Amino acid sequence: MGDAFGLARRRSLFFLLVLVVLTSVFLVSTEHGPSSVSHETTPPPPARPATEVSRVDIPDPDPFGPRHTLLGPPKAFFRDNLLPQHKYITSWLSAGWTNDVYTYINLIYLGLITDRIPVVPMFIPSHVGGHVPPIPFGEVFDVPRLRNLLGTSVLEWRDVKDVASPEIDDIGCWNIWESVQYREAFPRRSRIPDDLNLDISYTKTPDWIKMIPNYEHDQHVSFWSIATLAFPRTREANLVPPRPSPKHNVSLPPDEHMLCYDYLYYVSAHQPFEMEYDYSPAWRYVGTHMHFTPALEKIADTYIRQALGVPDSMQIPPFISVHVRRLDFQVWCGGLPIDECFASNQVIERRVREVQDELLERSGLKVPHVIVTSDERNSSWWDDITRQGWFFPDHAETKSLYGDWYPVLIDAVIQSRGVGFVGTDRSTMSIIAARRAQDWNKAPYRLVKWGMKGADDH
Template sequence: MFKEDLATSAKLAAFTLLSPPAAGARAGPSSSSDEPGSPSQRAVFIASPSAWPTTDSARSDSPGWGSAYGFGRRNRAATRKGAGHLTQGTYKWAAIATLLLLSIWVILPGGSHSKDRVHDITDGDAPRFNKSLVLQHAEPQETFFSQLLPGVRYITSMSYGGHANQFVGISNLLYVAKITNRVAIIPTLMPLHFSGAPQDLTVFYDLDRFIRESGIPAVLQSDLKPFSSDPAQLTTEKISCWSILERVAGNRNFNDGSMMVHGMDVRNWPLPFESGPMMWAEKVQEFDYELGERLAWIKRVNKELLPQETALPAQKPGDRPLNRHETLKDGFDPGRNDPPTDQMFCLDNTFFLATRVFPPAIPPSAPLEPLRSYEGQGWLRAGQYLHFSAHLEALAERYLVSLFGLWTARSIPPFISVHIRRGDFEQARGLTAIDAFKDAVQRVRDRLDRRMDDPDGWAGAGHELQRYFDGVRGKDYAVVVTTDDKMDSDFVRQIRSELGWKVLDHDKMQTIKKYGEWYPTMIDAAVLARGRGFVGWNGGVEEWTPSLK
């Protein structure tokens, strides 16, 4: 699109937002969509209609437009002034010279058509999201709100639960950003099941690639304001957030650490929806769109002091009746706090958002594999484009090379990945027998054989990405296990000696010592996602991502 005019670029931008990327866009690290200059890297998202350049502004602001436009004016003036003194040959050579100059202008980076407003090509051939479109300053600021640009609408949330829950919540946040035309501010990742410091999403995921492939503009919360292990050293700011969790679980999100580490003091506001186990993302979209109804709801919340506790403490005869300020739910005080603004649409939780997915308009010729219960729009429109970072992928390859005793990553054989969680499950749910995992692995082998024999005998997610190896049947696939069990336990010894399965050993690899507390979890996730088939506990959120990937 470097050589297309401005109107065509605008049409392409709209088309990119409405159309899914090419099939290859979802492939792994070796996908051709990673090549510089590929269509998936040239997707354009205009953050706000007010930010679209007009032809006149492009002429005045861009060096390419200015030089070419000025050259044309001077050339016309000179021609009018000295027309009687120019021969026909002079006109001919002038025309040729003009065409050559214009050709060079179109090709050279200085031409306006070569300037990609959304991707700032500053790091070799890897396009990066141009954050100046959505942030005031290139560097994080002392205050969060000083980074917001007038005319740009944002959406943010808080991290919730362990990493798997946080990934689902961030995927849903990015989807809601897409359907509301807002810029997503991604919350900082927080440790839950282990000690360690907060981390930016970009340590483990490729955000620039996500933006190129999904068309959803997003920045880190750390791009606005840094986090600190001692938030008292930061400027404290208030931020008001709509509480999804109050409608889902009865009270606000107490897990607000991802805001606290940035010096953000959360003030909660209720939503006007019915309570239930989940909340429709489309309801949130409608609430954002209907500004008048939102303002009326804010007025009602202030007047009635909502939300009120339903179970009030028992009172003795003669006790003073409690006023509505005293019976507000914990963490809510609308009369003393400003409501969330239209520019900064903050939600306290996005993990509990549900989405509607309809079957294809034209049924496929082959049987359609049904979507999993957790395979919603958050995954289909956003999460699947959150690829692991090159740094994490390299570590996953290094661990697999070591696990199989190889020299290079090219020699890693196809394998089935298995996640066995035992530590906290022993008390909470009981342990699953090893025979259950053996049976599940065999079912995966059988399914691989059926798909090898009839690749077009099914339809559904991942069909276009299926790859098989000549002469390699399901029985030949290795099995790679990640588990939180002790490496010297009878269970792990049995897996290794009797079944011949490979078990990732973070003690042997000294993962925590070399890389930190986050890395056993994140390397496991990257390794599991590389499996050609997956076995995990049915119902565990940590199984969702590897099974979908």
Template structure:
């Protein structure tokens, strides 16, 4: 059975700078106005940016990057000739998918392409099936249900699209070819040979996978990807080489009646972008992280979500305007069982050094399932964000415990998070950038 991807909405599971010191002198306003050529020196000051051609996407009106009659049965009907696009697949935990989406927005901006955002996909390792759910529900989460994309465009001048903008619901199956970036082996894989899809009832695209050149699969640097996207001749040579190897039976699979279709240069899709970076992978733990500075800090939460969070904040804190300290204790797949007492010195330090937090309540978020651990939280006089008691999933849907936690952590007066957790990482950056709060990772 051919692998089906929802509206190409999510590419589920299938598809997983040298940094100039000048960055630190740029404020958010100047970053927002940077186009492909002016942004490039911040990442690779010794080289020239790729030729992107055409109008800069920051200068386009909507009818210059999407057919005014869209959506259509085929997403290709919605594309405007002469305009380039890019999309990615998503998988793993929500925070990792957000980071991949940030990288998509950054790469699109550098390569002068319109980003087509995929829905976030549910990963059952991070978001297990609830007792009230009788079967796996694979409905994706539209990005604009989490983030205010209109505000993002207002702040950065860069537009975005989603798959629902391009393709009609329940439209016929389409076929596309996408690049992957992990395997360091040349290959072309037909969609029908791929397994593990999380199917939905929505219209779909079956995706054939093409390996990327070694300059990308060996080193996941954003600069290399941008150069590849801007090098039409180089892409054709790479694809010709893969096709020749496939024709000789050296790579991929030979299936009756199946012939590879080359990726389309004007519409590029990539397996995933989570692992991409500008200088090194761990740059994301620094406040100067380019993807955060140029993109992430401008991804504010959607207003309807914020209104929902206010209701939960009132239920838990009583006064929704009250400042609070958050603890995000990631256990679960991290294999940790950090006792609540470990956080007490950090809480006392924050309360003693920040007068506005001197009497602030402490709100604890954790995937810990041990009742004794939560009793330790209660003994400290701290509050628990208990979505089972609040019946959040039953009343709002499976995504909402994570979404509400994400917003509440980001609105903290101060945050104590978990080292190496990307959920804590994004909360840390938001608390610092948006609220000027102190953050500690344990």
């Protein structure tokens, strides 16, 4: 009995010892990775230092920027930078600065509805003098913010092509202008193709794109009439012999990779000049997202502070912005004396009071400060502004400090910053300022009528 118990005890101790050895072997193998016998399992990567941040942990600040939609930095020839899986769209300018802003809004919206990446050129100095260099779109408007708000890519020509390149690109484009007016038998002229060293062969668009057929007093087309030309079936059905290019004398059909049109200012969805209407799709889906660059906003802040006498240590108080368009509108007065054609300062003041009353009634906000911007050069007119207790930006040194573009750019920012706005009827600068102030600041606004004595009586 004792021998059996001893034998059982020795066997138990033996099995316990074996179990301990096997467990130790298992633990060692799991701590130090797979056995050297295995050749199929990849060792785990070394541990990342605690201070290192993986690229996947950093959100891309500009997910729709050039590095995602182009092959690389700007190239001598623009085609060398286009990705085959993307399609692009562009156009040129030929009007005053605010009209040119409209044109680029239309270009970007047309890109949205045709699934193409807009490539936006620079602004040309039609309002500031031909001797002044163009200014890039991205020095005025915050392009990364625009891309983020749109949720899609928007490029500048300076992203695609080296603007200093002497190389000439041949390209075929659609000629809208010759189909919508009856005075000029050629595409709308612009300096931008020369600035970009583009040699363009134009193909005339079909006459059915015109919004009001056979009406000589309007040049509008609808977005979708010209958008159809971006798609293969309608494009092929409407190809006619192209006009040879001016430099290389080449005849090219409209480009399919970089779709281009000569001029996109006169484009609407429903009726001519609809940007001021609340339904305008180009404004609602694009224009409202075109915010000024932080650098331009900061410069405008200094002018607002100087005008109101507000030190840097204090917050800028709410103000009503006013835009009075006079100088270049005199050609529309039909010979009337300027004081009979344009509204007096007393009429403008009545409109300002209406906006002040609306702000007080709507939100309890009392806004005594008024900042006036205008193209008027008559010093006595500005003296009247001062006597009314209103303020204005001092542009005496603006050109020497920042350049010829900046008086109009700073004024545009100031106009957009008002908690209320009073502008000039039929001025695109006032219309777009009103839309910005309304969308960005929930600002009430008025547009003062003009053109005859008593035009704004109400």
